[in-house]
Amino acid sequence: MSVDTPRRIVLLRHAKADWPQVSDHDRPLADRGRMDAPTAGARLAETGIPFDLALCSTAARTRETWKLVVQALPHRPRTVYEERLYEASPGELIAVLNETPDDVNDLLLIGHNPGVHAVAEALTGTGEGDAPARMARSGFPTSSFAVIGFTGPWKSLEHGVANLVDYWAPHD
Template sequence: MSVAEPRRIVLFRHAKADWPEVADHERPLAERGRRDAPVAGRKLVDSGIAFDLALCSTAARTRETWKLAVQEFPQRPRTVYEERVYEASPGELIAVLNEVPDDAQNVVLIGHNPGVHGLADVLAGEAEGDAQTRMNRRGFPTSAFAVLTYSGSWKALEPGTATLVDYWAPSE
């Protein structure tokens, strides 16, 4: 694969979490989250993107979201559970993406707000259609995802170098 071919980055926020008396990192999904995660998985499949790699936060709610969403996929991508995605800032998430091997063309990152929404804003130097308007209007609710395209090496990914091409959020 040539690094000139467009790569796709999907930034996927975990599904709705419950608030039991456990540490934040161990919070499970709420019933709504268990319903929304497979719906988001089907929407990801409908996007037509064949993922080479999934980078998932180690938090219980992100792992559970990914487990439910990926069941909708015809083929499960290689998944790396990355503790640095938990509570990460946009800059820290860019650093994680900078380490992706260049043979991975399409990556989904399953993480948390405000980092995931902030990263979508920071990376998107441009936007197609009304994707930016929809994302700004809805914010980045649970189970939402943004699709960005990027041309270049993962090591060169930096603010403003990607294009926001799609955004999806479940209806409430």
């Protein structure tokens, strides 16, 4: 892969979770989450992004979100369940992204707030249209996603080098 390879990252926040008497890691989706996740999947399919890889937190709510989202995609990308995405800081998320193999051009990350929102803001030095304003206004609710573009190898991904291409939130 050359240094000028265009790449896309989609940062997807898990769907709305329930609050039963279980550990935070084991929280399942709420009814609203089970309704919103397929809608997010359909909207992701509309982007036409042919994901090469999906990185998903090991938490129950992210795994359940992914199971519902992927059904709407035209093809299922290779999926890696990554423990480090659970409760990850923006720096930890960027470190995981920096490890992505360079044969991956389009990556979907299914994670949690506040990390997903913070890393979207940290990576994007520029934005297209009203996407930055919509992301700032919404606060990155459950089932929302940001499409981020950058050029170069994954190890070069750092603060401010990317472009916010699109942002979507349910109920927006």
